[in-house]
Amino acid sequence: MSILVNLALGLLFGVGLIVSGMSNPAKVLNFLDLAGTFDPSLAFVMGGAVLVAFIGFRLVLARERPLLAPRFQLPTRTDIDARLIVGPALFGIGWGLGGFCPGPAFTALSLAAPGTLAFVPAMLAGMWAARLLAERNV
Amino acid sequence: MTDFTPFASFIGGALIGLSAVLLLLAEGRIAGISGIASRLFPPYGDRLLAGRLAFIVGLVAAPLLYAAATGEGVVQTVSSNLLLMAVAGLLVGFGSVWGSGCTSGHGVCGLARLSRRSLMATGVFMAAGFATVYVARHVIGG
Numbered sequence: 001m002s003i004l005v006n007l008a009l010g011l012l013f014g015v016g017l018i019v020s021g022m023s024n025p026a027k028v029l030n031f032l033d034l035a036g037t038f039d040p041s042l043a044f045v046m047g048g049a050v051l052v053a054f055i056g057f058r059l060v061l062a063r064e065r066p067l068l069a070p071r072f073q074l075p076t077r078t079d080i081d082a083r084l085i086v087g088p089a090l091f092g093i094g095w096g097l098g099g100f101c102p103g104p105a106f107t108a109l110s111l112a113a114p115g116t117l118a119f120v121p122a123m124l125a126g127m128w129a130a131r132l133l134a135e136r137n138v
Numbered sequence: 139m140t141d142f143t144p145f146a147s148f149i150g151g152a153l154i155g156l157s158a159v160l161l162l163l164a165e166g167r168i169a170g171i172s173g174i175a176s177r178l179f180p181p182y183g184d185r186l187l188a189g190r191l192a193f194i195v196g197l198v199a200a201p202l203l204y205a206a207a208t209g210e211g212v213v214q215t216v217s218s219n220l221l222l223m224a225v226a227g228l229l230v231g232f233g234s235v236w237g238s239g240c241t242s243g244h245g246v247c248g249l250a251r252l253s254r255r256s257l258m259a260t261g262v263f264m265a266a267g268f269a270t271v272y273v274a275r276h277v278i279g280g
Binding site for chain 1: 139140141142143144145146147148149150151152153154155156157158159160161162163164165166167168169171172175176177178179181188189190192193194195196197198199200201202203204207212213214215216217218219220221222223224225226227228229230231232233234235236237238240241242244245246247248249250251253254255258259260262263264265266267268269270271272274275276
């Protein structure tokens, strides 16, 4: 059951990325190009997603527990540490270079553009490296 | 140039938000793509690997569903500079996990939860993205 739900929600998330234009690196890079060919569309992606999540999360969290798991598992940290600056800074530079963040990179795989095929394995290697390094330091 | 698509972008964004809400409802977890993807690798601290794998398979298969439903292909322009894309991938992968989240976990779910950590992270990666494109297109490329 959980596997089917996850599959369906991955599909829904991916279709959302495609419909919104977020899966197209050219659109992302134009959104980030304030001084040039600025395309503000992605502000509307963020707006739509945050609006639905803001309302939906409140409705869901009024429940005692989720449908398929014993309890809700939400991030509890509130501190701002160096990793919360360094990580997003590196991520933002990579995002601005390639136009992909993690979700859109996965939805681009099946189209098999050479740039995507270079990006995704490097991204996965970077993710794994960060996890291993983080777990050694903590 | 790319076309300004406020309506489609808003609807697509709403679908992304809906997916995050339903994941929280079903599994009690936040839909952060970098968190889900990075935990496909060992060490495994829980038994949720199959679900995570299924979510990623759904993301990868989404263009096929989109094409089948609309009869249209997915439009994408990806840089063909393979070295640039590999470096970008490394930075995106490492940075998103090092900072505990990416556009989805911090930018959508975190902001919707009014998390100050996510507000900080989103501000930093947006600023870094704007600065990088400015330098790439108008300082080096200009």
